[in-house]
Amino acid sequence: MPRSWSSDLPTSPDQVVFSRTHSLIILFLYPDLFLVNTAQCLSGPEIGLVLIPGIDEEVAKLLKLKAQIGGDEGKHQFTLKTAKGTRDYNPKQMAIRERVFNTIIRCFKRHGAETIDTPVFELKETLTGKYGEDSKLIYDLKDQGGELLSLRYDLTVPFARYLAMNKITNIKRYHIAKVYRRDNPAMTRGRYREFYQCDFDIAGQYDPMIPDAECLKIVHEILSELELGDFRIKVNDRRILDGMFAVCGVPDDKFRTICSTVDKLDKMSWEDVKSEMVNEKGLSEEAADQIGQYVSMQGGMDLAERLLQDAKMSQSKQACAGLTDMKQLFSYLQLFQVTDKVVFDLSLARGLDYYTGVIYEAILTQNCPVNVSATQNGVDEKAEEGVSVGSVAGGGRYDGLVGMFDPKGRKVPCVGVSIGIERVFSIMEQKAEASARKVRTTETQVMVASAQKNLLNERLRLTAELWNAGIKTEVMYKKNPKLLSQLQHCEDSGIPLVAILGEQELKDGVVKLRTVHSREEVDVSRAELAEEIKKRTSDV
Numbered sequence: 001m002p003r004s005w006s007s008d009l010p011t012s013p014d015q016v017v018f019s020r021t022h023s024l025i026i027l028f029l030y031p032d033l034f035l036v037n038t039a040q041c042l043s044g045p046e047i048g049l050v051l052i053p054g055i056d057e058e059v060a061k062l063l064k065l066k067a068q069i070g071g072d073e074g075k076h077q078f079t080l081k082t083a084k085g086t087r088d089y090n091p092k093q094m095a096i097r098e099r100v101f102n103t104i105i106r107c108f109k110r111h112g113a114e115t116i117d118t119p120v121f122e123l124k125e126t127l128t129g130k131y132g133e134d135s136k137l138i139y140d141l142k143d144q145g146g147e148l149l150s151l152r153y154d155l156t157v158p159f160a161r162y163l164a165m166n167k168i169t170n171i172k173r174y175h176i177a178k179v180y181r182r183d184n185p186a187m188t189r190g191r192y193r194e195f196y197q198c199d200f201d202i203a204g205q206y207d208p209m210i211p212d213a214e215c216l217k218i219v220h221e222i223l224s225e226l227e228l229g230d231f232r233i234k235v236n237d238r239r240i241l242d243g244m245f246a247v248c249g250v251p252d253d254k255f256r257t258i259c260s261t262v263d264k265l266d267k268m269s270w271e272d273v274k275s276e277m278v279n280e281k282g283l284s285e286e287a288a289d290q291i292g293q294y295v296s297m298q299g300g301m302d303l304a305e306r307l308l309q310d311a312k313m314s315q316s317k318q319a320c321a322g323l324t325d326m327k328q329l330f331s332y333l334q335l336f337q338v339t340d341k342v343v344f345d346l347s348l349a350r351g352l353d354y355y356t357g358v359i360y361e362a363i364l365t366q367n368c369p370v371n372v373s374a375t376q377n378g379v380d381e382k383a384e385e386g387v388s389v390g391s392v393a394g395g396g397r398y399d400g401l402v403g404m405f406d407p408k409g410r411k412v413p414c415v416g417v418s419i420g421i422e423r424v425f426s427i428m429e430q431k432a433e434a435s436a437r438k439v440r441t442t443e444t445q446v447m448v449a450s451a452q453k454n455l456l457n458e459r460l461r462l463t464a465e466l467w468n469a470g471i472k473t474e475v476m477y478k479k480n481p482k483l484l485s486q487l488q489h490c491e492d493s494g495i496p497l498v499a500i501l502g503e504q505e506l507k508d509g510v511v512k513l514r515t516v517h518s519r520e521e522v523d524v525s526r527a528e529l530a531e532e533i534k535k536r537t538s539d540v
Contacts, residue, residue, distance in 0.1 A: 085185035085193025201416030243319020357397030
């Protein structure tokens with residue numbers, strides 16, 4: 001056999017040359033060739049071996065060719081996981097999510113809102129400079145043909161851009177969509193990098209505090225209807241904060257950065273917040289101590305009245321204007337019957353730069369000692385007073401944001417609220433897991449079944465009739481399914497009714513309608529079946 005043998009390999013065992021003086025090739029390279037008539041190869045000491053010179057080089061060539069062709073070793077091994085800070089939602093979780101969305105949307109519509117949508121990404125310059133220190137959390141995209149783009153950080157700035165671009169000066173809108181933040185995710189606490197926001201905003205020139213009070217009423221309605229547990233809605237005013245900073249000796253150029261630090265009081269202790277203000281932000285210790293005295297204050301209309309008489313706060317016209325409006329706000333909240341859950345809290349800051357007036361935030365509380373206050377939210381309250389388990393809504397007034405986009409700087413006063421839906425989902429999922437009640441993942445009203453064989457055509461005909469009548473209907477994709485299997489599917493899926501066909505039912509022109517839960521059966525005229533199903537499932 002010639003030394004260059006790749007193109008001149010033997011085609012049958014009869015052509016194999018055995019020799020002790022040649023190099024060795026292992027037969028596994030050519031199993032189809034040499035596992036034929038094995039007995040012919042078992043006649044000497046060279047059993048099962050083909051001896052060919054230069055074998056090492058040729059084996060290397062063949063292994064390289066095998067890799068190019070694509071064997072198991074050459075396949076790319078995928079890492080099957082979602083990106084950090086994101087998650088999948090299974091049908092059960094989506095069913096819970098849909099119910100939450102429906103509750104929120106009903107509330108928004110009850111208050112007369114219409115909906116809009118905006119792109120998931122904006123020009124980078126649209127978002128830049130609107131979020132204070134949180135601007136570093138914006139996702140920037142690569143240059144896409146000359147435009148520098150970023151994923152939207154919230155729905156408020158795109159809404160302001162929308163108003164300015166379309167010259168809209170009056171609208172009450174809601175918007176439910178995903179936003180993106182390069183935050184450090186905490187999945188168990190409902191903090192993600194991709195998440196939904198549910199926003200409600202009122203744009204237009206109105207008398208003070210009436211739209212603001214309605215936004216707080218909406219938060220109260222949603223949290224009460226979702227039955228998430230006890231909650232508090234904290235309110236403050238940026239003008240009160242700025243006036244407080246001024247009378248405490250904070251330089252004007254440090255107002256926003258000190259405000260961002262105060263905003264961390266729900267996650268950090270006062271000692272840590274003070275340390276950041278003094279050691280990192282360069283504030284004097286005396287000014288920090290004075291701020292500490294004010295941010296510990298909580299109350300209602302009485303606190304606003306008391307601060308209007310305060311020797312220091314009364315020196316600030318800005319603070320006095322905010323405190324006067326705060327009194328007006330609480331008078332409207334009394335009319336809306338929500339003051340039992342609302343507290344005037346001077347520690348509330350909300351670090352976003354675009355807020356100009358009233359700000360608010362809703363937090364859930366629970367009256368049991370759990371290890372969330374220190375490790376998750378930095379709240380120093382005692383267990384018996386309620387432990388904060390996180391913010392679920394926030395918002396405020398932003399009268400100058402639209403003017404930042406308008407070429408002539410025309411302002412459109414706005415106030416709004418955003419529901420932190422991911423936190424709500426986490427709590428609702430935990431409640432569903434703890435409850436013995438089964439979560440339905442479909443809305444099917446009835447399943448069309450048969451008790452005998454060879455009735456597929458009749459089942460499909462009845463299914464089509466029910467679909468055409470607007471009934472949510474299922475049918476098994478088998479010609480002759482067992483009745484027990486069909487009933488078990490209804491049990492597992494929570495389908496409340498079964499429409500059973502049989503030879504006798506077809507002759508009589510009726511359908512046997514079975515209630516899955518009670519197993520009660522009744523014959524219903526085929527012509528009246530759709531209406532009977534609607535009546536029986538009206539509350540499902």
